[in-house]
């Protein structure tokens with residue numbers, strides 16, 4: 001039994017404001033480790049690889065809500081369309097259209113977040129503000145009946161400069177607020193990870209994605 005996972009999780013949950021949803025990021029972690037978190041009431045888990053998530057989804061308790069937090073390849077959407085609870089990383093119209101198509105096949109409406117590029121690194125995925133604005137204005141989203149846009153997601157620059165991180169989170173919240181004028185159903189601002197979630201919450205996050213502070217460092221060599 002891994003007591004640390006339970007203790008870490010309970011301590012983090014205790015400190016989170018009530019309106020903030022905790023996504024326990026379980027990528028690379030075993031089913032036994034996920035069950036440790038499950039036994040203390042955690043039901044929302046985040047994964048970044050569809051294949052890994054689907055394997056876990058098949059064997060773990062069916063009341064777990066699985067969030068896809070990683071970059072999504074269009075040809076893999078079909079593998080999670082029957083069960084995924086929220087897709088955080090929607091970064092193109094083409095991807096959204098594919099999610100809509102696969103959701104329809106499964107007779108579902110799949111909740112999605114627009115991933116927005118807020119970091120300075122060029123490697124991170126996401127819409128920029130202008131692209132997003134243009135897409136929303138075009139009215140093309142009205143044609144997609146099997147996706148529900150619930151909000152935005154972003155990742156700050158990987159840096160020790162917390163002023164920079166704060167500035168980026170503030171930008172994402174401002175984009176969310178602006179988008180809200182056109183899409184009043186939006187609710188979710190998904191920002192903040194182990195290293196920066198307290199700042200994200202100060203800047204208006206209501207969904208944090210926390211992995212290593214719950215489960216410990218990830219080991220990618222296995």
Ligand SMILES: *Cc1c(COP(=O)(O)O)cnc(C)c1O
Pocket residue numbers: 025027048069070155192193194195209210211212213
């Ligand atoms: C891995 C990951 C996290 C969690 O990162 P930690 O630093 O372990 O908390 C959050 N969001 C995304 C998109 C991730 O890929």
